[in-house]
Amino acid sequence: MTVTDSQKMAYVAAQAADARVNLQFETEDGMTLNMGPQHPATHGTLRIVAQLDGEQVVRCEPIPGYMHRGYEKLCEVRTYPQVTTLINRIDWLGSFANEVPFILAAEKLMDVEAPPRAQVIRTILFELSRLGNISLFLGDLGIQLGGITIGFYAFRDREFVLNQIEAATGGRFHPNFDRIGGLKDDLPKGWIAETHLAMERMRRLCDEFEELVLGNEIFQARTRGIGVIPTDIATSYGMSGANLRATGVDWDLRRDACPPGLSYDLADWKVWTHPDGDSYARTWIRLQEVRESTHIVDQLLDSIPAGPIMAKVPRIIKVPEGEAWVATENPLGEMGYYVVSKGDLVPFRVKIRSASFNNISVVPWVTRGVFVPDVITILASLYFILGDIDR
């Protein structure tokens, strides 16, 4: 039997990966703690190998890959409408937001533009999925820190957002609603009024979070000055989203580089930054973002123009040859798709840039010398979704 070069490469790669993990296990001094892939703090199957000296972390390395589903490759054998059903599941808490950059990239290649009504509704749904995602962060952070009550509040009020997403799209978690050239369907009657109510609930959740967790002295003792990431480190690791804004960088793709097809310019809103770069700052930024998001949704709901929901696109979608890169500001950070088309029914190559992978790669740097409980707060405040790391 002959062994091909690629098989050899794969073998070497596997050996190298194993060797690195084993190296960590076989330490003489101190203790190696293997957190995950089934550990409650790694929500999902992230594995973290930490070399400890007592409770102090000497080295800590995240080992992603336990949930790799090969979406980039799967996309190459799915037609464009089918791809959205897959990429829904990358960041499963804010699934609609995953569809948008891909659809925008396809629209860019096909040179179609969604009608204004579709654009506004798309933006609203985008923000709703951000709310659904970050509100869970608020609850999860409490749970990781031992205050489980806020977790229940978050689930309770998040339900209102999910209900709105479901009422419009039919799917609570995986809407699959965005289409090349518009949206699948128009909004049902009474949706706008109910969404306003849901936004009220979200703002109430924010107030409760502030009183129950953020203002709590214990929480502040646990997060202030813990896991400080300076600006240059954050940018050199390619961090994005709220984690980057928490280091003081005034950067938001929604404002700075909003791709055509989303209508953030219709609303009046603010990008929050925090100079500290610690776990507290990241939490604070996200809390403000939830508030800001509810205001964006409220404003956009009142300015939905009348008109069609779909542009004219052929029934069988063939995307002309070309390449396009579109990135948007997703709940977890910058998410982008690089789509290469050869004029076929299926994309030739799709490269997915998801935020969590970069955000989590800073963990070895930021966890040097902290205590084990701080690893948990840092992980929780960096906020990753496993599907977004592994894809």
Next chain:
Amino acid sequence: MSGLIFAIELAYWQQTLIKVLVAAVLIPTTALILGIVFLFKMMSWMQSRMGPQEAGPRGLLQLAADGLKFLQKEDIIPDRADRFVFKAAPVVVLASTFLTYVILPAGPDLVIENLPTGIFFAMAVSSLSVVGVLMAGWASSNKYALMGGLRAGGQLIAYELPLILAVMGVVIQAGSLSMQDIVWAQADGSMFGFGGLGLPFVITQVLAFFIFMAAIQAELTQPPFDMPVAESEVVGGFHVEYTGFRFLFFFLGEFATAFAFAAIAATLFLGGWWVPGVDPNSALANVVGPIALFVKIMVVAFLIFWFRFTYPRFREDQLQRFAWKYLIPLALANITITGILVVVL
């Protein structure tokens, strides 16, 4: 001293048997009551839920059902565990709880053993549970359990001190170490010459009360001091490897200890079984006493669990700092002030 049942003279072994039986029934019952009322119901309400609804009327038997479920579970002992120590640990923990119940007075005559050094005995045996926890953590041959056990060891030792120092204030004021005498001292006391309400020591010993509450929260390893069992860090800590009825032992131990500590707090600071208006010498006090004590225990337990469901947890080093830098000096100051006032007044 009257009352029918107390007139009957029993042989020593008969008395002992009855006392052991009472304690054996009392411990699981009290643990169940606390578990149902606070862990299941109150926590649910605080989280916009209804709690268990199916087992028994309004789900009140849920914990009994859970207990039965635990009994059916397979008893797994890890391969590399130290089998003897692993098995002994839950018993040690439960035994320490068991012994604490001995000195709790529920009425003028309703006490299993009225030791002259009751509170001293309670503090001593309650710290026994540290040994059980350390044994569990060490014997499980699990890194998480070890970390949890060591954290628990450090924490329980650090908080034993403020606990005892807080009690000292009460002891100085009452002039006795006996739980019964402390109750009597509160019943006989008076506030600014008005004796109708007696003098619950929570009024004169506010500081001690708060220190005591904080310390028992830590002793019970409940949030905000629950790092030994923190499920998001050490996944249950020292009892991570325990299943079935061994886990049930830990569970019972935790809640029965919560009840015992609540009872001690109620006795030391809220007057125990004493009710204003009921003559402590009458037989009635033996009937009303347990009820009054139970109500007071529930009030204290409500506080304990309210904190538990509201606060996030400290970090281990912050907790130690909190104990050594704040609680212990405060408790010492409290003792000094109490001592001076007792002598001066």
Next chain:
Amino acid sequence: MPKVPGMVKGLGVTFRTMVETLKPSGGPATVQYPHEKEEPSPRARGVIALHEENCTACMLCSRECPDWCIYIEAHKTLAPPRRAGGKPRQVNQLDRFAIDYSLCMYCGICVEVCPFEALFWSPEYEFSEVSIADLLHEKERLGEWMETVPDFEAYEAGSEAKGKKVPR
């Protein structure tokens, strides 16, 4: 006014919620599931219903399904003419139409692509089974779901989408 410490405020939040839950006007946020049920919105994608008369076995749905979990078998047959005296029409007679719900990811593509309005979403969600093989719904079972399909909702103001009707 001095600032209330955050720890005290937190206690207030939990206590308030407890009172809120116990008040008759408030109540818990949860429902007691097997006894009471949540009503999903009419658009909710619960289970797919098949209106068999409309299906022409064109295979579009089965081809577009991202995980190919629709099984269709059909044969050609002659149907009686529509008008008296006309020629008999050649139609596809559906032999088998099955959706494997253990594979389906509820994406809705099949419903969307069906050109003959033969597939509909029903918000019904209680069809879990003990055995995974029972999740394969044949066309009889799919047809029964038709009863649970709600009418399409009216659209929000400003919409130009045309209202659709469910064949009954």
